[in-house]
Amino acid sequence: MNKMISTDQPGQTSPYLDIRQIKKTFAKFEALKGVSFSVAQGEFLCLVGPSGCGKTTLLRCIAGLETQTSGDIFQDGTNIGQLPVEQRDFGIVFQSYALFPNLTIWDNIRYGIQTKGVTRQADLKRLEELLAMVRLSEHRDKYPGQLSGGEQQRVALVRALATSPGLLLLDEPLSALDAQVRHHLRREIKEIQKNLGVTTIMVTHDQEEALSMADRVAVMKAGQIEQIGSPLDIYHKPNSRFIASFIGSMNMFLGRKIAQDRLSVGDLTLECAADESGIGREVTFAFRPEQVELTLSDESTQNSIPATVIDRETRGATDRIFLSSPDLEGELCADMWSADTLLGTLMPGTPVTLHVPAHAVVILEGHLT
Amino acid sequence: MSGAASELDKVSTSSRDTRPPKGESDRMFSLVLWLYVGAFMVLLALPLGMLIAKSFTDRGGDWVGISNYATYLSNPARYVSLTNSLFVSSLTALIVTTLAFGFAFALTRTNMPFKPFFKIVGFAPLLMPSVIKAISLVYFFGNQGVLKSWMFGNTIYGPIGIVIGSVLWTFPHVLVILVAAFSLSDARLYESAQALKAGRWRIFRTVTLPGAVYGIISAVMVAFILVITDFGVPKVIGGNFSVLSTDIYKEVVGQQNFSMGAVVSVVLLMPALAAFLIDRQVKKRQRTAMSSQSVPYAPKKDRWIDLAALAFCSLVAVATLGVVAMAQYASLVTFWPYNLSLTLDHYQFNVSGAGWDNFFNSVKLALAVSAFGTTAAFIGAYIIEKSKTAPSLRTVVGGFSMVPIAVPGLVLGLSHLMFINHPDNPLQILYGGFTILIASTIIHFYTVSHLTATSALRQIDPAMEGVSLSLKVPLYRSFFRVTLPISIPVLLEISIYLFLASMTTVSGIIFLYGSGTKVASVAAIHLDEMGESAAAAAMGMLIVYACVIVRLLHLGFGTWLIRRSQAWRVR
Numbered sequence: 052m053n054k055m056i057s058t059d060q061p062g063q064t065s066p067y068l069d070i071r072q073i074k075k076t077f078a079k080f081e082a083l084k085g086v087s088f089s090v091a092q093g094e095f096l097c098l099v100g101p102s103g104c105g106k107t108t109l110l111r112c113i114a115g116l117e118t119q120t121s122g123d124i125f126q127d128g129t130n131i132g133q134l135p136v137e138q139r140d141f142g143i144v145f146q147s148y149a150l151f152p153n154l155t156i157w158d159n160i161r162y163g164i165q166t167k168g169v170t171r172q173a174d175l176k177r178l179e180e181l182l183a184m185v186r187l188s189e190h191r192d193k194y195p196g197q198l199s200g201g202e203q204q205r206v207a208l209v210r211a212l213a214t215s216p217g218l219l220l221l222d223e224p225l226s227a228l229d230a231q232v233r234h235h236l237r238r239e240i241k242e243i244q245k246n247l248g249v250t251t252i253m254v255t256h257d258q259e260e261a262l263s264m265a266d267r268v269a270v271m272k273a274g275q276i277e278q279i280g281s282p283l284d285i286y287h288k289p290n291s292r293f294i295a296s297f298i299g300s301m302n303m304f305l306g307r308k309i310a311q312d313r314l315s316v317g318d319l320t321l322e323c324a325a326d327e328s329g330i331g332r333e334v335t336f337a338f339r340p341e342q343v344e345l346t347l348s349d350e351s352t353q354n355s356i357p358a359t360v361i362d363r364e365t366r367g368a369t370d371r372i373f374l375s376s377p378d379l380e381g382e383l384c385a386d387m388w389s390a391d392t393l394l395g396t397l398m399p400g401t402p403v404t405l406h407v408p409a410h411a412v413v414i415l416e417g418h419l420t
Numbered sequence: 421m422s423g424a425a426s427e428l429d430k431v432s433t434s435s436r437d438t439r440p441p442k443g444e445s446d447r448m449f450s451l452v453l454w455l456y457v458g459a460f461m462v463l464l465a466l467p468l469g470m471l472i473a474k475s476f477t478d479r480g481g482d483w484v485g486i487s488n489y490a491t492y493l494s495n496p497a498r499y500v501s502l503t504n505s506l507f508v509s510s511l512t513a514l515i516v517t518t519l520a521f522g523f524a525f526a527l528t529r530t531n532m533p534f535k536p537f538f539k540i541v542g543f544a545p546l547l548m549p550s551v552i553k554a555i556s557l558v559y560f561f562g563n564q565g566v567l568k569s570w571m572f573g574n575t576i577y578g579p580i581g582i583v584i585g586s587v588l589w590t591f592p593h594v595l596v597i598l599v600a601a602f603s604l605s606d607a608r609l610y611e612s613a614q615a616l617k618a619g620r621w622r623i624f625r626t627v628t629l630p631g632a633v634y635g636i637i638s639a640v641m642v643a644f645i646l647v648i649t650d651f652g653v654p655k656v657i658g659g660n661f662s663v664l665s666t667d668i669y670k671e672v673v674g675q676q677n678f679s680m681g682a683v684v685s686v687v688l689l690m691p692a693l694a695a696f697l698i699d700r701q702v703k704k705r706q707r708t709a710m711s712s713q714s715v716p717y718a719p720k721k722d723r724w725i726d727l728a729a730l731a732f733c734s735l736v737a738v739a740t741l742g743v744v745a746m747a748q749y750a751s752l753v754t755f756w757p758y759n760l761s762l763t764l765d766h767y768q769f770n771v772s773g774a775g776w777d778n779f780f781n782s783v784k785l786a787l788a789v790s791a792f793g794t795t796a797a798f799i800g801a802y803i804i805e806k807s808k809t810a811p812s813l814r815t816v817v818g819g820f821s822m823v824p825i826a827v828p829g830l831v832l833g834l835s836h837l838m839f840i841n842h843p844d845n846p847l848q849i850l851y852g853g854f855t856i857l858i859a860s861t862i863i864h865f866y867t868v869s870h871l872t873a874t875s876a877l878r879q880i881d882p883a884m885e886g887v888s889l890s891l892k893v894p895l896y897r898s899f900f901r902v903t904l905p906i907s908i909p910v911l912l913e914i915s916i917y918l919f920l921a922s923m924t925t926v927s928g929i930i931f932l933y934g935s936g937t938k939v940a941s942v943a944a945i946h947l948d949e950m951g952e953s954a955a956a957a958a959m960g961m962l963i964v965y966a967c968v969i970v971r972l973l974h975l976g977f978g979t980w981l982i983r984r985s986q987a988w989r990v991r
Contacts, residue, residue, distance in 0.1 A: 114886065114890065115889075116886045116889075135443030135446065135889075136443065136886070136889035136890060137443045137444065137445075137889045137890075137892050137893075137894065138443065139890075141890055142890055142891075143886060143887060143890045145881075145883040145886070145887070147881050147883055149881045149883035149884050149886070149887045151884065151898075151901075151902045152906060152988050152989075153902060153905045153906050153985075153986075153988050154901075154902065154988075162888075162891055162893060162901075163890075163891025163892060163893060164891075194987070194988035195988070196988055196989065207887075210887070210891070211887075211890070213891075214891060214892065216890075220890075
């Protein structure tokens with residue numbers, strides 16, 4: 052096995068997929084600027100980022116539909132970076148479903164596993180199971196055009212899984228669907244993925260989708276991976292202003308770090324998560340709107356910020372309160388449960404006090420622009 | 421140790437070129453692409469190169485530089501054809517675009533009654549060879565024509581006849597473009613304009629016209645190309661008014677002066693090429709006019725506009741149908757204008773060199789061109805659009821595919837004649853046979869077929885090929901299993917286009933037929949040349965009837981086939 056990664060250490064399992072320094076240049080545009088990461092066997096990884104960040108190009112390079120300008124891709128120990136598409140081992144689902152419109156559902160899903168029109172008995176059984184898993188057994192003789200978008204995408208998923216690929220690639224599979232169908236299908240895809248244990252990479256621009264489905268999330272920006280980690284890490288420990296503003300929403304301000312766990316901003320001194328770095332320097336700190344507690348009294352406890360209500364927005368389960376504080380420069384907001392009786396008393400101009408727990412105050416790299 | 425080795429390995433592997441890796445279907449596709457390159461070389465590049473080279477040699481074949489061109493330009497009797505050609509082509513282009521604009525507007529932007537009828541009438545001239553229109557005009561306005569007084573002493577034989585005849589035959593070609601341009605409009609623009617209280621005329625000026633302007637320019641250019649390269653109408657009705665296309669014919673067939681024929685061909689190629697390039701530039705800009713979010717425009721009822729549209733379209737319909745009716749009448753009259761009793765004698769073709777054979781040859785040619793041309797255009801477009809094989813090779817084949825539309829049929833035919841008649845060419849045995857006629861005609865109409873196939877293929881989800889490959893099914897299998905069945909409607913469209921075009925064309929094949937392969941459209945020209953107008957009209961009418969019958973059969977067969985194969989389209 053001379054193709055095996057030679058840096059393997061005994062006892063440590065090598066990653067199933069290993070992406071090394073992938074670069075892709077279109078004419079003069081650098082779509083991927085040397086991306087590296089690895090995916091473990093059975094892991095579900097999401098590539099998420101704004102449009103044009105290179106996430107789809109990266110997925111297409113892994114599939115072989117696009118060829119990287121440089122860099123290698125190892126799958127199960129073999130360098131597949133230069134193999135043609137049909138010699139790689141993956142199944143793919145596109146945003147547009149891409150079902151063969153002139154073939155029935157059944158013919159679509161067995162398209163890849165029949166040789167000379169014959170499907171093996173074992174494969175047939177597997178297909179029927181898969182079709183049952185997505186609850187489409189009774190639709191097998193229909194044409195794709197007769198199914199709803201969500202149903203078509205489930206068929207596309209089964210078709211991609213029919214050949215028992217080692218790797219499943221999902222290219223914005225839910226983006227063309229209605230919100231309700233989308234939420235439902237998220238869980239369904241996740242469940243099937245877990246049951247089959249197939250290593251999966253999904254591309255999406257929807258951060259909520261990424262957080263809810265993936266084992267690990269890689270956030271991309273301008274051809275590079277900004278941060279990669281578990282959904283919780285990405286959400287609660289963003290490492291840059293970009294991540295903080297792209298994943299969910301965050302209040303961000305400039306302040307001066309005066310001690311390991313202390314910031315000074317305006318007339319306020321705030322406690323933050325303890326960290327050695329940046330003491331004495333100007334830093335960006337941030338906290339999430341839902342971690343802000345809002346009271347009417349002006350009692351000053353730890354991390355209290357005086358503020359005035361500007362406006363209010365109903366969002367369903369929560370309400371977002373827009374505020375201004377004499378000490379903080381920039382937009383400030385707080386989320387409250389809609390059921391909270393306090394909400395009724397909040398009018399534009401109402402003075403309030405905000406309380407932010409110290410562990411919720413995160414120091415970010417990069418500066419306010 | 422091994423770590424260092426792998427670092428080295430990384431360096432060596434990561435600086436490879438980025439050409440896509442080759443799979444099984446790629447090898448097959450690049451082989452097919454090479455076949456196309458070969459065919460285009462033999463049928464397009466080499467003949468045209470030879471023709472251009474010929475224009476720099478004398479009759480004996482010696483190199484004389486530009487002296488042929490000097491001779492041409494120093495002879496006013498010769499280059500007057502150039503100005504004549506430019507004049508009638510420009511005038512026709514303006515008139516036909518204006519008329520077709522009105523017709524297209526009526527069809528797409530009004531609630532005029534009888535729209536389906538007018539649509540059929542508008543496109544009916546596609547079923548007639550241009551000689552039919554010319555002969556009709558002679559019977560209407562010629563020296564012994566029934567409406568001679570309408571000419572106010574002018575003669576129909578000359579620019580007037582050419583312009584009217586050309587307007588008649590180019591009308592459907594221009595109509596297609598303008599109907600498409602008008603269909604590409606977003607109802608929301610009109611609603612916004614109305615919401616802003618713009619009047620009817622202001623809306624027309626600020627929304628309708630700008631939306632259609634690219635279509636209009638394109639229409640003018642296409643009409644210009646069609647007329648300047650046409651041979652049938654000026655041949656029959658041009659009289660002593662010489663144009664470039666008739667000059668080529670005279671030089672080659674009359675004087676056997678191939679060098680001068682080549683010179684005039686190159687001269688003719690220039691304006692045609694210029695018009696083609698303008699048209700391409702314009703089409704490039706047109707693409708972004710409509711987004712998938714647009715709402716198609718639905719005209720509102722407006723009594724006066726609808727009535728005006730009806731009146732205008734009726735006039736056009738009367739003229740179009742009058743032309744066919746007159747040609748039909750002309751073919752039945754015993755001896756115009758002295759013996760008006762009706763007879764079928766002219767359909768016996770008791771003239772040397774003409775007969776029913778010509779008609780059957782036409783049908784044979786049209787069927788072969790339709791079958792082979794559709795196949796070639798579709799496979800070529802498929803590989804160019806859908807495969808990732810050999811990008812530069814695909815660009816070359818794609819480029820070649822766009823050339824034929826810029827080359828006048830007469831020039832193409834002449835170049836094929838020179839090429840195949842060259843003593844050193846092993847293909848010489850094909851001269852006078854069907855093979856060269858079929859190949860030449862396919863090339864002549866290749867671009868339109870190619871573009872039609874291309875635009876249909878572009879509407880198929882590009883992800884389909886990726887899915888197929890990920891399932892390890894080679895592309896050629898998916899081609900037969902999926903792409904081809906999906907594309908049956910467009911295949912039907914291309915095949916009927918090629919059939920009708922081959923039945924009615926003259927210019928491409930007038931130099932290439934042999935004793936046994938003369939086709940009806942050429943025979944009609946020859947009959948007319950010999951003064952046998954009635955027989956020429958009869959021959960022309962045979963073409964019309966064949967076209968109508970095949971069109972109807974095709975419609976029936978197409979409907980059946982689509983119902984059978986496209987069941988999946990029904991929701």
